[in-house]
Amino acid sequence: MISRGCEQCALGGKLVLFVHGYCDHRDCFYCPLGENRKNVDQVFANERPVESDEDVLEAARKMDAMGSSITGGEPLESMERTTHYISLLKDEFGADHHIHLYTGITGDREIMRALAEAGLDEIRFHPPVALWGNIHGTFWEEILYIAREEGLTPAFEIPGIEAETEFLEFIEEGAVDFVNVNEFEMSQGNYRRMHEQGYDRRTDHMSAVEGASEEDLAELVSHPKVYFCTSTFKDAAQHRNRLRRTAPNVSRPFEEITDDGTLVYGVTEAEPARLDELGVPPEYYEVLDGQVEIAWWLLEEMVEEGDIEGGTIIEQYPTWDEQVVEKTPL
16 A cells, blocks of 8 residues: 555545535536435535534444545535544544545645644545646646645545556656556446446446556556555455444444454344243344344244244344345245
8 A cells, every 4th residue: 555544445444524515616527426425515424424523423433443534525615614524533533543635626725734734644636637647837736745835745546547647757756645546437426427428337347447447557557656446446345344343343242243344133023022932132132113133043043943933134234324235034
């Protein structure tokens, strides 16, 4: 990994704080935001809608967050909110709680100073694609040096659209510490506009774009200070590791934690009194919303023995939205 922020992200240790979904400066055809995030004035801490500071802190605690990543439509357009959350997280978890921010506008010296004073560690700039190859001599170059002068670590974070080597010049000149290249992807939020621009999905991949693989971008991503972040890595490592960090903190005594960090339990409509008759310890089940949630292995055994009529084994993410991965009827 090329930065502390990337290292923590790979370990599943970064809280993702989505500040809001508005971006008034440009309308990128490849913007991946879906309907629940684009052009909404709502903060999310990972999957959780934020209504209070405690929501943010609780989300961080549940995953034993090592740091935070601030993103959104444009976090610099909501500076008071952004600096508030930076200060909140630093005050709660200490100086070692690494925070990086992703922005599609430059800001200015006053903004860089405010971010640094709030506790931001690292800022990743995403200049508009139309400027790629001609960034030198613009304020996008100047803000890199301003950010460093104000105590921030400057970097570029861009989608892997093309192997633009001007970004390597900024590394060699010492303007940025690194460049993070995200695999160019199609999403629910952008696939129509991507098609209109002539892009298509790779036949061997769920979301990656044809002609934008690591091999296609080799001239750029082969540099030791350029990191190519694949969608596969995000899912298989970052997301999986975050689930594995979260599961022990939110699981109930009767839930099994899988190697992937999901939670497995059983559901039955049997009466709690019947479970008591069968000698099921009270800590191995819970009554919620008119049904019983129970240790799946006990449920399976009772169904096989004919003690109760049936049930379902549930596997779900240990996240706020409790997304179900699989249901297995018994």
